[in-house]
Amino acid sequence: AAEHPNILLEFKTKSDNIRYFLEHQPPANIVCSWSLNTPTIIRNEEHFTAPLEKRLAAARTMADRGINVAFHFHPMVHYQGWEEDYPRIAQQLMEQFDPQEVLFISFGSVTLIKPVLRQIRELGHPTHITQMPLVPDPHGKLTYPDDIKITMFRRMYQAFTPWHEQVFFYLCMEKADIWLATFGRVYESNEAFEADFGRRVMEKVGIPAAPEST
Incomplete structure (x- = not known):
């Protein structure tokens, strides 16, 4: 990353093991992100x-060191009580972090391909994933119906209302009409999204974004 300052390198985790980053000073174009979920999930x-509390504590420690942090709510899981549990995490983040410390936040739903679903069954760990009402998407993956996704994503985006103008929010692997229903906007193409993401995030980091190819 230090040799390529015009790119952003993300380390994504569900762990609280941040020892390496406490022992070394990463360059400004490193971001450490946490996949967050409710205590129930x-x-x-x-x-x-x-x-959850250890993930948040690790992220807080990193932010205190001046290291960029980000968060992913992916997969969001639809279960009894989700509508209170997920916004509660949003409130925790807004209480524990300044929006200038957070580069981006994403939302995504349960999305599985059949081989992964088969492997989940074979591993034999306790799970309710295999009992969820999933439907095929246009690419053959199993996911929630659109109305469930929109309800969940809207709920979380509204929970982060105070941060809307200061943090970059996006959906992970969702189609345009779900973006529009969630955010009231949609990008014309993946390239347009990537360009806007790069520009806004790198500006926040303080590094000029890579010039667009012609």
Whole structure:
């Protein structure tokens, strides 16, 4: 990353092991991001991962060192009580972090390909994932119906209202009409999204974005 300052290198985790970053000073174009979920989902589905509070504490420690942080709510899981549990995490983030410390936040839903679903069954860990009402998407992946996704994404985006103008929000692997229903806007293409993401995030880091190819 230090040799290529015009790119952004992301380390994404569900762990609280940040020892390397505490022992070394990463360059400005490094971002450490955490996949977050509710305590209910972490306890029942995200086996062998750090609890929510430890993930947040690790991120807070990194931000205190001046290291860029970001967060992913992916996958968001639809279950009884989700509509209170997920916004509660949004409130925790807004209480524990300044929006200038957070480069971006993404939302995404449960999305599985059949071989992964088969592997989940074969591993035999306790799970309710295999019992969820998933439907095929246009690419053959299994995911939630659009109305469930839109309801969940809107709920979380609204929970972050105070940060809308200061943090870059996006959806992970979702089609244009779901973007429009969630954010009230949509990019014309993946290239347009990537260009805007790069420009806004690199500006926040303080590094000029790479020039667009012609």
